[in-house]
Amino acid sequence: MFAAETIQKFAREVAKYPADQKQSAVMACLAHAQEEKGWLPAEAVEAVAAYLGMPPIAAWEVATFYNMYDLKPVGKYKITVCTNLPCALSGGYHAGEYVKQKLGIGYGETTADGKFTLKEGECMGACGDAPVFIVNNRSMCSHMHPEEIDKLLEECK
Amino acid sequence: MAMLGSINGVLMAGLDGDNAWRLKDYVARGGYVQLRRILENKLAQEEVIGEVKKSVLRGRGGAGFPTGLKWSFMPRSFPGDKYVVCNTDEGEPGTFKDRDIMRYNPHAVIEGMAIAAYAMGANRGYNYVHGEIWELYQRFEEALDEARAAGFIGQNILGSGFNFELFAHHGYGAYICGEETALLESIEGKKGQPRFKPPFPASFGLYGKPTTINNTETFAAIPFILKMSGEEYLNLGKPNNGGTKLFSVSGHVNRPGNYEVPLGTPFATLLEMCGGMRGGRKLKAVIPGGSSAPVLPADLIMDCTLDYDSISKAGSMLGSGAVIVMDETVCMVKALERLAYFYHEESCGQCTPCREGTAWMYKVVRRIENGQGKPDDLDLLNSVLGNIAGRTVCALGDAAAFPVQSFTKHFRSEFEYHIEHKTCLVPKDVQWAGSGFHRIPA
Numbered sequence: 001m002f003a004a005e006t007i008q009k010f011a012r013e014v015a016k017y018p019a020d021q022k023q024s025a026v027m028a029c030l031a032h033a034q035e036e037k038g039w040l041p042a043e044a045v046e047a048v049a050a051y052l053g054m055p056p057i058a059a060w061e062v063a064t065f066y067n068m069y070d071l072k073p074v075g076k077y078k079i080t081v082c083t084n085l086p087c088a089l090s091g092g093y094h095a096g097e098y099v100k101q102k103l104g105i106g107y108g109e110t111t112a113d114g115k116f117t118l119k120e121g122e123c124m125g126a127c128g129d130a131p132v133f134i135v136n137n138r139s140m141c142s143h144m145h146p147e148e149i150d151k152l153l154e155e156c157k
Numbered sequence: 158m159a160m161l162g163s164i165n166g167v168l169m170a171g172l173d174g175d176n177a178w179r180l181k182d183y184v185a186r187g188g189y190v191q192l193r194r195i196l197e198n199k200l201a202q203e204e205v206i207g208e209v210k211k212s213v214l215r216g217r218g219g220a221g222f223p224t225g226l227k228w229s230f231m232p233r234s235f236p237g238d239k240y241v242v243c244n245t246d247e248g249e250p251g252t253f254k255d256r257d258i259m260r261y262n263p264h265a266v267i268e269g270m271a272i273a274a275y276a277m278g279a280n281r282g283y284n285y286v287h288g289e290i291w292e293l294y295q296r297f298e299e300a301l302d303e304a305r306a307a308g309f310i311g312q313n314i315l316g317s318g319f320n321f322e323l324f325a326h327h328g329y330g331a332y333i334c335g336e337e338t339a340l341l342e343s344i345e346g347k348k349g350q351p352r353f354k355p356p357f358p359a360s361f362g363l364y365g366k367p368t369t370i371n372n373t374e375t376f377a378a379i380p381f382i383l384k385m386s387g388e389e390y391l392n393l394g395k396p397n398n399g400g401t402k403l404f405s406v407s408g409h410v411n412r413p414g415n416y417e418v419p420l421g422t423p424f425a426t427l428l429e430m431c432g433g434m435r436g437g438r439k440l441k442a443v444i445p446g447g448s449s450a451p452v453l454p455a456d457l458i459m460d461c462t463l464d465y466d467s468i469s470k471a472g473s474m475l476g477s478g479a480v481i482v483m484d485e486t487v488c489m490v491k492a493l494e495r496l497a498y499f500y501h502e503e504s505c506g507q508c509t510p511c512r513e514g515t516a517w518m519y520k521v522v523r524r525i526e527n528g529q530g531k532p533d534d535l536d537l538l539n540s541v542l543g544n545i546a547g548r549t550v551c552a553l554g555d556a557a558a559f560p561v562q563s564f565t566k567h568f569r570s571e572f573e574y575h576i577e578h579k580t581c582l583v584p585k586d587v588q589w590a591g592s593g594f595h596r597i598p599a
Contacts, residue, residue, distance in 0.1 A: 016283075016324040018238070021364060023346035027329055031288075054346070065348040065505075068288050068330035085448060085495045086251045086407035086481050091594030098594075122332060122499055123448075124289040125247040125256050127407035127479075128414045131594070137329075138291045145594065 001047040006036045010051055023054045026062050030069060031137070039070040067122075068137050075110045075117035077156045080134045081144075083120050086127035095131035095144050096120065102153060115156065160257075160403075161414035162430040165393055167381045167401045168374065169417050172261045178296065180303035183264035189309050191383040192268050195275060196317035202233055205276035209379065211387025213399035218244055218335070218372030219447060219476040221465045230359040232367050233278035240368040241274045242344070243284040243376050245297075246328050246335040250448035250499060251479030254403035255373035257415050259286070259293040262377060263300040267323065269376030271310055272383065274321040277369055281322050284373075285340050288329040297325050332503035336551045337370040339505065350507045351551035372477075374403055394420035398464040402475075408482040409435045409591065420464040427463060427480065435593060438484040442567070446476020448496050449556030451563030452489075473563070486591025488583045489568040490575050493560060494519070494526045500557035511554040514545040518561050525572060528579035535565055535572055 002010075009032045013025040026048065033044045040063055049059035063069045070078070081096040096107070099118060103111055107120040126132045129142035133152070141152060160169045176182050183189070195205060210225030231239065243266060247255040258266060270282050286294040301323060304310045310323045326344050328334050334343045338352035341363050362368020378400060382390045391399035398420035404427060407413050411432030418427060424443070434440055443458040444450055451473040453461070461467045468475045483492065501515040518541055521534050531537075542558035549555075565572055574582050581588075 016326070018281075018364065021345070024326070024344055026346040027343065028327060031327070031329060052346075058347070061348050062346065066288070066329035066331050083495070084250045084499055085492055086479075088495060089408035089481070089483060089487070089592060090413065091592045094589065094592055094594035121289075122330075122502060123248045123250040123252075125253050125287050126290075127251055127253050127481075128405060129253075130407065130413070134289055137288070140290065140292065 001043065002033065003036055006032050007051075010048075014052070022052045023058065026052055026054065026059055027066065030059070030063055034069060034137075038076075039073045073110075075115050077115060078117045078119060078136050079152075080119040080121035080124075080137075082122070082124050082126075082130070082132045084123045084127075086123075087130035087132060090127075090130035091145065092131045095133075095149065098146060098149055099153075102149065116153075160417050161412050163401075163417040164422060164426075165401060165419050166417040167390075167393070168258065168265065168377050168403065169262065169415075177261050178263050178300065180264055180300070180307060183262070187384065188264050188380070189268055189307075191380045192271050192275075192309060193315055195272060195383070196315050196319055199317075202276050202278065205272065205383070208383055208387040209276075212382045212390040213387075213394075213397060214375065214378055214382060214390065215398065215465060216372055217374035217378070217402065217477070219249065219449070219474075221475060224371060224375055227359075227369060227371070228273065228277055230357070231277040231279070231369050232360065235278075235367050238281055238364070238366045239277065239279040240363045240366055241270055241277065241279045241282040242337075242340065242363060242368055242370040243270055243282070243373055244335060244337065244340060244370055245284055245286045245373045246340060247287050247373070247477075248289070248332045248335055249477050249479060250496070251405060251407050251444060251481040252447050252477040253405045253407070254415050254478060256287075256290050256293060258373050258377050258403070259290065259297055263297050264304065265377040265380055266297075266373055267300060267304050267310065269379035270323060271314070271321050272379050273369065273371065273376060275319055279367075279369070280320050283324050283326045283344055283363070285334070285344060286325055286327045288327050291327070294325060294327045301325060331505070332499075333505040333551075333553060336553065339551065340370065341368065348505070350505045351553075353550055395464060397466060402463070402478050404463065404478045404480050406431050406480045406482060409438065409484040409486075410482050411435050418463065421462050421467075424458050424461045424463055428482070431482075434482070434484055436484075438486065438591070440482065441485045441487055442483045442489070444473075444479075444481040444483075444560075446474040447479035448481070448499065449552075449559055450474040450476045451559045452567060453563075454567045484591060486583060486587050488526075488581045488588055489564055489571045490522065490526045490581065491588065493564040494522045496560045497522045497557070500553065500560075504553060504557070508549040508554065510545045510548045511557065514541050514554070515557045517541045518545075518557065522561070525575050526581075528575070530572075530576035530579075532576060534576060535569070538565060
């Protein structure tokens with residue numbers, strides 16, 4: 001189900017917790033699984049549960065509760081835009097409108113070529129750098145004004 | 158740059174260069190000297206806690222509870238595992254200080270946690286990092302590796318016989334996990350739904366073991382307090398409000414960012430440090446402590462000093478020190494609509510008043526904003542928020558109610574105008590211009 005490298009990452013996470021508390025690693029393991037697969041198919045959630053020796057439903061509870069897990073396929077690049085109030089005061093809302101226009105999609109949608117998914121996000125804890133985007137849950141982009149947005153979209157090959 | 162400005166900076170002083178976060182640089186700044194001193198001199202646990210009490214360091218995550226007192230609640234002689242947990246799940250809209258502490262001074266957090274563990278007899282710890290700052294989660298893991306290799310955490314630290322294992326755990330998109338018991342549930346690998354209190358974490362915490370949870374900035378202050386003495390730290394601030402504090406300033410100022418100033422600094426001074434209002438426009442309102450704190454109109458906030466007592470007297474909360482500045486281009490109905498949506502989106506769904514109430518508040522504020530408000534909508538909002546506040550397991554319900562209550566109180570006429578005229582006092586193009594986005598899409 002998973003590459004050897006991903007399994008190694010799982011093991012590293014499990015080692016952080018007491019021997020009888022392997023379930024604690026579920027969030028990190030699901031994140032690593034998602035990174036490998038691009039999203040979280042049902043088989044991946046259940047394989048993580050099996051790896052950690054926890055009931056599948058317990059892994060599902062986690063996968064469905066935290067909103068950075070993608071339970072449906074997303075584009076190659078998932079761009080999450082913070083539109084919360086502090087960011088909106090410095091262009092966050094408008095940056096989102098600008099990307100929507102550039103990509104021709106709305107929040108929660110994926111471009112026809114499968115390249116981009118756009119999501120509206122909640123506070124990323126970087127309000128001073130607004131507008132702020134996160135790409136593929138990993139990379140935070142600050143001060144996303146039109147020139148920077150154009151550049152980012154071009155860099156996403 | 159670590160800080161855009163500071164007055165008597167402590168936590169974030171001297172953080173120059175790209176490697177300021179590295180162990181080598183931290184040690185060169187005098188890092189880990191306090192941990193070493195405590196362990197080599199076998200300082201009594203009471204003595205360490207006593208120093209923290211003297212500093213009147215109050216919890217920097219938002220509640221402002223005295224840290225030394227919190228530490229004294231831990232049953233130090235309880236046999237078996239005990240935990241210290243750091244709350245870096247920074248997702249309160251407006252707050253972005255812990256991100257910079259993690260970015261520029263992570264070893265101060267590690268040393269602070271190790272000292273806390275010693276003082277409370279804890280042997281394991283976790284730092285719960287906001288999932289959205291993945292790059293800094295990775296940096297913190299690197300910092301942990303450095304500290305472990307140098308013998309500052311792990312087994313038999315500096316030959317003292319004291320053991321403290323510390324790890325990082327990341328969130329993955331749930332505001333509620335900033336609530337301490339939801340955070341513990343999350344570390345246990347579950348949905349982040351808050352627990353009933355009591356029992357408090359000091360008696361039943363992580364895996365049911367005694368646990369103390371502090372904010373990142375709180376832990377980071379510990380080595381400095383022990384270095385300068387509790388009394389000196391207290392004197393940096395004002396009575397009952399010890400030390401300096403990081404303020405995250407966002408919104409309509411010329412230089413949004415983090416500023417470290419002594420508690421008790423006039424709000425007007427902070428505003429000046431931020432280069433004043435963007436475009437020289439007029440200050441309309443400020444949310445002084447993160448989105449959950451009641452909003453204050455300009456005239457009230459301009460008379461405040463930045464400390465727990467002054468802001469509380471003015472009817473709000475210092476909270477996490479997240480100062481959201483709004484100028485005259487802001488429509489207060491639109492602003493509240495976004496916050497109401499946030500709490501609705503982030504309610505964990507456990508308690509009915511919060512789950513249903515936040516949905517109703519958002520729905521009603523949205524219809525007012527969209528020109529479909531009804532004459533009795535403000536009374537309806539008041540009734541809904543009254544049925545949430547104080548009726549839920551955790552404080553998210555209160556946090557959702559405060560903005561609605563304070564916006565409709567201080568800016569009632571704007572809401573009434575929306576309901577009566579089906580439109581906004583502030584024209585849309587003015588609102589767009591206020592955001593400073595470089596180009597308005599066609």
